[in-house]
Amino acid sequence: MHLPLLSLLFVSALxxxxxxxxxxxxxxxxxxxxxDSDMNVRIIRHPSAPFVHEGMLYYWxxxxxxxxxxxxxxxxxxxxxxxxxxxxxxxNGTSPSGVEFGCGRETLCKQYHCEHTISPGLFWVxxxxxxxxxxxxxxxxxxxxxxxxxxxxxxxxxxxxxxxxVVADRGGPPYRPxxx
Numbered sequence: 001m002h003l004p005l006l007s008l009l010f011v012s013a014l015x016x017x018x019x020x021x022x023x024x025x026x027x028x029x030x031x032x033x034x035x036d037s038d039m040n041v042r043i044i045r046h047p048s049a050p051f052v053h054e055g056m057l058y059y060w061x062x063x064x065x066x067x068x069x070x071x072x073x074x075x076x077x078x079x080x081x082x083x084x085x086x087x088x089x090x091x092n093g094t095s096p097s098g099v100e101f102g103c104g105r106e107t108l109c110k111q112y113h114c115e116h117t118i119s120p121g122l123f124w125v126x127x128x129x130x131x132x133x134x135x136x137x138x139x140x141x142x143x144x145x146x147x148x149x150x151x152x153x154x155x156x157x158x159x160x161x162x163x164x165x166v167v168a169d170r171g172g173p174p175y176r177p178x179x180x
Contacts, residue, residue, distance in 0.1 A: 070102025074109030
């Protein structure tokens with residue numbers, strides 16, 4: 001019983017990773033370059049192929065196509081000081097203007113990586129937890145205060161309600177209760 005369930009879970013976990021691919025992917029950026037040692041420039045052989053750099057999948061500017069898992073297109077321009085890809089050029093001699101990469105719906109483009117944001121669901125769960133803690137604290141305070149007060153005995157309570165009434169006879173007609 002557990003084996004089919006675990007197998008299904010494993011397969012669905014593998015299918016959950018929707019990495020946008022449009023060509024061969026290499027973990028080694030040099031597979032897509034030819035080094036020109038005279039000019040200290042790396043030449044891009046396959047501009048439409050994605051490449052991996054520091055765990056992120058990048059495309060040269062103009063080649064990224066979004067997927068349902070990564071609908072946001074983020075662009076990192078080559079004229080930035082933080083350009084991490086070195087001195088590169090296409091085979092026709094032009095330099096790339098930047099790289100593109102995809103981010104999920106709940107993430108932001110941050111330089112050349114995706115950064116997770118606080119989702120509205122997390123905000124409401126946090127608000128609910130804080131409200132629950134405050135409610136429990138108010139009830140606990142009420143319960144503690146109520147327990148500190150001495151219990152009032154019913155006889156004492158009833159005696160405090162009665163007011164003794166003394167009727168003095170002044171020699172008038174006898175007392176007769178009124179009838180309705």
